[in-house]
């Protein structure tokens with residue numbers, strides 16, 4: 054069993070930018086939080102939501118650096134939050150709730166990729182803890198503000214890297230299997246997609262809808278800092294001169310193109326009444342069969358999501374485990 058995953062034929066695509074997909078949408082009076090909104094795709098997402106009239110809050114583990122990065126986006130509020138520090142998530146959420154504001158848009162864009170094996174203070178593997186558990190806790194704590202919006206959207210920035218691995222419920226923290234950086238990344242990105250499925254199921258009655266997103270491959274952000282140029286060249290994402298390769302047909306995108314699907318999911322009326330879906334190239338992705346994996350591994354960028362990343366039963370199981378791990 055999976056989500057509907059029915060493309061809506063949005064009219065946008067791999068080359069669409071965040072500015073293009075938000076054209077004509079007025080966010081005056083709306084409040085948005087963008088995690089990771091001070092670098093890469095998140096920074097562009099924060100800028101575009103702000104330019105459309107939203108009041109934007111950016112939680113940052115380094116507020117000074119965030120303020121510097123956001124200097125050209127005046128009026129964005131920067132608050133301290135480290136997704137690996139549960140107390141800081143609680144403190145951020147408490148402060149936001151105390152302000153009495155509803156939360157119309159939450160874009161969970163912060164993330165790390167392919168780190169060497171590292172554990173947080175609780176012993177949790179940091180890619181799972183940052184990319185999934187931190188955002189899970191944040192959404193739970195901000196829940197009253199999401200409900201108060203009477204029509205909220207939560208965007209979980211996942212990745213087609215979910216294909217590297219499903220969620221291993223028997224060994225989430227790599228205590229009994231060898232650590233592989235991309236397996237850990239894949240597990241966390243599958244968790245991002247599953248999170249949107251169960252969040253949407255739980256939120257529907259309160260008009261809190263959720264989507265997950267693959268932004269494309271954008272190597273000129275901070276995400277690839279643990280990868281060598283050789284790896285990026287071997288993947289066809291970097292040319293011999295060290296420049297990013299741009300090829301939207303293979304989802305090799307610019308930052309404005311990379312932010313487009315997040316912004317589309319957060320704001321587009323084309324998604325009214327929908328939720329739980331995995332999206333890319335500014336549309337809901339079709340469900341594809343595992344056999345298509347060969348094409349993907351060969352470098353094709355055919356859009357699509359595999360069943361295990363949008364499976365409601367796995368999503369419900371992940372929710373229960375996450376509640377326990379963040380209690």
Ligand SMILES: NC(=O)c1ccc[n+]([C@@H]2O[C@H](COP(=O)([O-])OP(=O)(O)OC[C@H]3O[C@@H](n4cnc5c(N)ncnc54)[C@H](OP(=O)(O)O)[C@@H]3O)[C@@H](O)[C@H]2O)c1
Pocket residue numbers: 088089090091092093094095112113114115134135136137161162163164165166183184210211212213214267268269270271272274275276277
């Ligand atoms: N770029 C791509 O090709 C690509 C492809 C697929 C999916 N994605 C996803 O897109 C999202 C954004 O990536 P990006 O490319 O824009 O990367 P980025 O430029 O590195 O941005 C990531 C942001 O997350 C923040 N962050 C990391 N750990 C944090 C923590 N513990 N607490 C709070 N914030 C934290 C970073 O802050 P610091 O600077 O303080 O670390 C940074 O602002 C990620 O979820 C990524 O998995 C990206």
